[in-house]
Amino acid sequence: MIPDKKKRTAEIIKRLKKAYPDAHCALNHTNAFELLIATILSAQCTDERVNIVTATLFRKYLGPQDYVDATTEELENDIRSTGFFRNKTKSIKAASARLLEVYGGEVPKTMGELLTLGGVARKTANVVLGNAFGIASGVVVDTHVSRLSQRLGLTKNENADKIEKDLTELVPKKHWIMFPHWMIFHGRQICIARKPRCTKCVLADICPSYKLFVQP
Numbered sequence: 063m064i065p066d067k068k069k070r071t072a073e074i075i076k077r078l079k080k081a082y083p084d085a086h087c088a089l090n091h092t093n094a095f096e097l098l099i100a101t102i103l104s105a106q107c108t109d110e111r112v113n114i115v116t117a118t119l120f121r122k123y124l125g126p127q128d129y130v131d132a133t134t135e136e137l138e139n140d141i142r143s144t145g146f147f148r149n150k151t152k153s154i155k156a157a158s159a160r161l162l163e164v165y166g167g168e169v170p171k172t173m174g175e176l177l178t179l180g181g182v183a184r185k186t187a188n189v190v191l192g193n194a195f196g197i198a199s200g201v202v203v204d205t206h207v208s209r210l211s212q213r214l215g216l217t218k219n220e221n222a223d224k225i226e227k228d229l230t231e232l233v234p235k236k237h238w239i240m241f242p243h244w245m246i247f248h249g250r251q252i253c254i255a256r257k258p259r260c261t262k263c264v265l266a267d268i269c270p271s272y273k274l275f276v277q278p
């Protein structure tokens with residue numbers, strides 16, 4: 063174990079970067095607006111399901127005006143299989159309307175502006191800023207990042223915004239965009255929610271949770 067959290071974080075980054083050289087945003091998109099829509103749809107839904115839905119959706123809806131023009135019922139039906147489709151429809155319609163009214167139909171490039179769009183919280187804003195624009199505004203905290211950060215002893219918090227604050231203090235800014243991708247890849251392949259594969263983990267000797275899952 064490395065007791066100093068910053069040094070442990072640096073070692074975690076070094077090892078995960080080596081283990082997942084191809085880590086990337088799993089939501090298919092060709093521009094910032096598509097990524098915004100895909101990220102809204104990804105709440106409580108797998109990226110695979112979102113990609114199936116957006117493969118059709120992005121051919122039908124080419125920009126914010128198309129989402130504004132669609133009836134609520136039609137859009138709900140088009141995104142139904144991603145779950146929570148009523149709330150997601152409201153968010154997409156509100157965000158599209160505001161993009162048209164205030165930002166000339168373009169996705170803004172600051173956290174403050176993105177948070178004024180309906181249904182866009184820090185996680186969505188960080189995903190869009192980091193992956194569409196290459197702007198490191200914070201650290202994306204999803205279910206995998208939360209779980210792994212706790213298991214690896216990088217945070218004691220459960221609230222996403224507080225976890226993000228802890229991570230921004232530990233992870234150098236140059237890694238803010240990629241760090242969540244490495245953690246998500248590790249969370250999907252090794253540090254699985256229900257049964258982590260600790261004996262196969264490259265972080266085993268520096269993870270405070272190893273002993274909780276592996277009997278001596």
Ligand code: SF4
Binds near residue numbers: 214254259266269275
């Ligand atoms: S040792 Fe186990 S709990 Fe720790 S990061 Fe690896 S898989 Fe997760």
